[in-house]
Structure formats: structure tokens, C-alpha cells
Amino acid sequence: MRLYQDSRAPNPRRVRMFLAEKGLLDRCELVDVSINAGAHREPDFLEKHPLGLVPVLELADGRRLRESVAICRYVEEAFPDHGPPLLGTEPWQRAQIEQWNRHAELEVLVPVAQVFRNSHPFWEGRIRQAPEFAEIMREQLAARLAWLDRELADRRWRAGDALSIADLTLLCAIDFGKVAQLRLGDDTPHLGRWYAALRERPSYRA
Amino acid sequence: MRLYQDSRAPNPRRVRMFLAEKGLLDRCELVDVSINAGAHREPDFLEKHPLGLVPVLELADGRRLRESVAICRYVEEAFPDHGPPLLGTEPWQRAQIEQWNRHAELEVLVPVAQVFRNSHPFWEGRIRQAPEFAEIMREQLAARLAWLDRELADRRWRAGDALSIADLTLLCAIDFGKVAQLRLGDDTPHLGRWYAALRERPSYRA
Numbered sequence: 001m002r003l004y005q006d007s008r009a010p011n012p013r014r015v016r017m018f019l020a021e022k023g024l025l026d027r028c029e030l031v032d033v034s035i036n037a038g039a040h041r042e043p044d045f046l047e048k049h050p051l052g053l054v055p056v057l058e059l060a061d062g063r064r065l066r067e068s069v070a071i072c073r074y075v076e077e078a079f080p081d082h083g084p085p086l087l088g089t090e091p092w093q094r095a096q097i098e099q100w101n102r103h104a105e106l107e108v109l110v111p112v113a114q115v116f117r118n119s120h121p122f123w124e125g126r127i128r129q130a131p132e133f134a135e136i137m138r139e140q141l142a143a144r145l146a147w148l149d150r151e152l153a154d155r156r157w158r159a160g161d162a163l164s165i166a167d168l169t170l171l172c173a174i175d176f177g178k179v180a181q182l183r184l185g186d187d188t189p190h191l192g193r194w195y196a197a198l199r200e201r202p203s204y205r206a
Numbered sequence: 207m208r209l210y211q212d213s214r215a216p217n218p219r220r221v222r223m224f225l226a227e228k229g230l231l232d233r234c235e236l237v238d239v240s241i242n243a244g245a246h247r248e249p250d251f252l253e254k255h256p257l258g259l260v261p262v263l264e265l266a267d268g269r270r271l272r273e274s275v276a277i278c279r280y281v282e283e284a285f286p287d288h289g290p291p292l293l294g295t296e297p298w299q300r301a302q303i304e305q306w307n308r309h310a311e312l313e314v315l316v317p318v319a320q321v322f323r324n325s326h327p328f329w330e331g332r333i334r335q336a337p338e339f340a341e342i343m344r345e346q347l348a349a350r351l352a353w354l355d356r357e358l359a360d361r362r363w364r365a366g367d368a369l370s371i372a373d374l375t376l377l378c379a380i381d382f383g384k385v386a387q388l389r390l391g392d393d394t395p396h397l398g399r400w401y402a403a404l405r406e407r408p409s410y411r412a
Contacts, residue, residue, distance in 0.1 A: 050353055050357075051313070051350075051353070063298070065301050065302070065305060066305050066309075067304065067305045067308045067309070069304060069308065070301045070302075070304035070305040070308060071301070073297075073300065073301055073304055074297055074298065074300075074301035077297035077300065077301075078297045078298075091279075091280055091283035091284045092269070092280065092284075094279065094280070094283065095271050095276045095277070095279055095280035095283075096271070096276075098273065098275060098276035098279055099271060099272050099273045099276040102273045102275065102276060103272075103273070106316075107257070110312075110316070118339065128342050128345075130336050130338040130339035130341075130342055132336040132338060132339070133324065133336035133338070133339035135336075136334050136336055139334075144257075147256055147257070151256075
């Protein structure tokens with residue numbers, strides 16, 4: 001397998017962490033597509049993903065798959081004997097994991113990306129920006145983190161007793177949040193404890 | 207089962223269509239939560255979903271599940287003998303369906319919702335709006351629809367030969383797009399043919 005990716009972007013990172021937790025990272029060739037250098041906009045990569053987004057998974061036979069969660073699900077189902085299940089095993093648990101993964105994506109990762117795109121100097125002159133929308137998302141993010149903190153008070157991981165994709169997504173979203181001045185502080189103690197536990201895992205550096 | 211929902215909102219609609227395609231809609235009690243009347247912000251509903259979003263699925267034993275795709279996946283896995291699989295059956299096909307469902311969500315449904323929230327009179331005075339961001343999303347939507355049209359040239363449904371959740375999500379996103387002046391025209395013939403086929407299905411009116 002080959003993963004087209006950018007080491008600094010949050011979506012490739014959550015796929016690398018997923019592969020690392022599965023013990024499959026060394027089965028995957030990482031091919032850098034530097035967003036900073038504009039490689040995601042080159043014809044060569046646009047042929048792999050017409051929207052110029054990373055990551056893209058490429059199988060040995062040339063088939064390609066876009067979208068981080070689709071890639072993770074494919075890896076989980078195509079390699080059932082590798083590593084722990086990160087998408088759950090029975091219907092209710094699987095639904096809970098999907099729910100929390102979507103909350104991490106839609107309530108944290110997407111808003112962080114919008115703050116980044118709409119207010120960060122990195123994108124000035126590259127895309128049209130709407131700084132006012134960045135402000136709206138920044139306000140919303142603070143409220144969402146407070147909620148996610150409360151919801152973590154009575155359990156170890158995001159979706160229950162077992163580590164899941166929902167933890168990896170939220171971790172990558174929070175770390176990427178530095179571009180949006182988002183940082184965990186004393187007001188989110190449960191997220192702080194959860195983050196410290198994830199930071200100890202080898203997958204953190206994947 | 208009970209589904210807390212708003213008949214006019216796109217996310218409840220895709221769950222109703224999913225249930226209808228499965229032949230399970232009449233097994234589900236629909237409970238209206240009117241966004242227009244502000245019912246999603248009442249303490250009674252916030253206890254069911256702290257973010258005030260619809261839909262929420264409630265099981266007979268009181269367990270609750272948020273997020274449309276999590277609800278659909280739970281229904282598919284908890285009722286495997288009801289209706290055709292809408293999330294696929296083998297890993298590669300399932301990954302393709304998830305990829306196209308996410309494209310429909312992230313490239314059409316979410317941007318349409320952002321145009322609606324940031325520029326529509328319905329939200330004036332209810333939330334802080336960023337009209338400039340609505341404009342950015344409107345431009346992007348036109349480009350995305352052109353791409354989705356080309357990608358539909360050589361197959362019947364969004365993710366291949368079989369109807370899937372990806373079709374339902376895109377249909378609901380496009381219909382909801384009316385609030386963003388998004389309409390299918392002569393420049394997207396493949397989407398037009400695909401839309402006409404979906405409109406003939408009983409689930410269209412679910």
C-alpha cells in the first residue's frame with residue numbers, strides 16, 4: 001500500500017496513527033505531497049485526487065481510495081487480524097464510535113480547519129478568506145471543547161472503554177488546533193488526562 | 207424506535223429515506239422537533255442532544271444515538287435482514303461507498319448548510335452570520351457539482367451499480383441546496399439523470 005500524504009496535515013496524521021495502532025504503518029509506503037510547496041495542486045496529484053486533498057491510499061493493483069475515514073475503515077476490514085478493532089465490533093458500540101468520531105470531525109476538526117483557512121497568514125493570497133467566519137468558528141470551538149470535556153468525565157476513551165478512531169480524530173484535531181490558537185487548559189481537565197494518555201502511545205509520533 | 211427530527215431539515219430526511227429503503231420507516235415513531243419554533247433549543251430536547259441537533263434515534267430501552275450516518279449504520283447492522291445493504295457488503299465496496307458519502311457530505315451538504323446559516327434571512331438575528339463565507343461556499347459548490355457530475359458519467363449510482371447511502375446524502379444535500387439557490391441545470395446532465403431516477407423511488411417522499 002502507498003499513502004499520499006503531508007506530514008503536517010491533520011487528516012494524513014490520523015490515518016498514520018490508525019495504521020500505527022494496527023501495526024501496519026511499516027506495510028505502507030508514505031509518499032509526501034507538500035501542501036506548502038503546492039504539490040497537491042500539480043496535475044500529477046490531481047489525477048489521483050481531483051480536489052487536491054490528502055491523504056489518498058493506493059493499493060498494489062493501482063486502485064485508489066480518498067477520505068481518511070474511508071481509508072481507515074478499509075484497513076480495518078481488509079486486515080481483520082491486525083491490531084485491535086478501532087471501529088468497534090457490535091452494532092451499538094460501532095454506532096457510538098461513529099457518533100463520537102463524527103463529533104470530533106464536525107465539531108472540532110472541520111471548525112479548526114475553517115479558522116486556519118479563513119484567518120491564517122499561510123493562506124493569504126492562496127485562497128479567498130472570510131476572517132469573520134473564522135471568529136465565529138473560534139467562539140464555537142471553545143464551547144464544543146467544554147462539552148467534549150464534560151462528556152469524558154466518566155470514561156477513559158472517547159467512545160467507552162476501548163481506544164477507537166474517535167480518539168485519534170479528536171487528538172489530531174486538537175493538535176492541529178494550534179494554528180487556530182486552540183490549546184487545552186486547566187478548564188478541560190478530562191481532556192487533559194485523556195490527551196496525556198494518548199501522548200504516551202507510540203502511535204502519537206506516527 | 208423513535209426518531210426526533212424536523213421534516214424540513216436535510217439530515218433527518220436522509221435518515222427517513224434510509225429507513226424507507228430498508229422498509230423500516232413504519233417501525234419508527236417520528237417525533238417533530240421544530241427548528242423554526244426553536245424546539246431544538248428547549249431544555250427537553252437539549253437533554254437528548256446537548257448541541258440541539260436533529261436527528262436523534264431513541265431505542266425502546268431509552269438508549270440514544272446522535273449523528274445521521276451513525277444512526278444509518280446502526281440500522282443497517284441491527285436489522286441485517288431488512289432491505290438491501292446501503293453501506294455495502296465487502297471491504298473495497300464499503301470503502302467506496304463511505305468515500306462518496308463523505309464527498310456528498312463534506313463537499314455539498316456542509317457547504318450548503320454554511321450558505322444557509324451565513325446568508326439566509328431565516329437565521330438573521332438567531333445566529334451570527336458571515337455573508338462573505340457564504341459567497342466562498344457558493345462558488346465552491348458550483349465547482350463541486352461539476353466534478354460530481356463528471357464522476358457520474360460512467361455509472362448508474364454514486365458508488366457503483368447499487369443504490370447506497372451516498373445517493374441519499376447527495377440527494378438531500380441538493381434538495382436542501384434550494385436555500386442556497388443551488389439547482390441542477392443543463393450543465394450537469396449526469397446528475398440530472400441520476401436525480402430523476404431517485405425521484406421515482408417511494409423513499410423520495412419519506
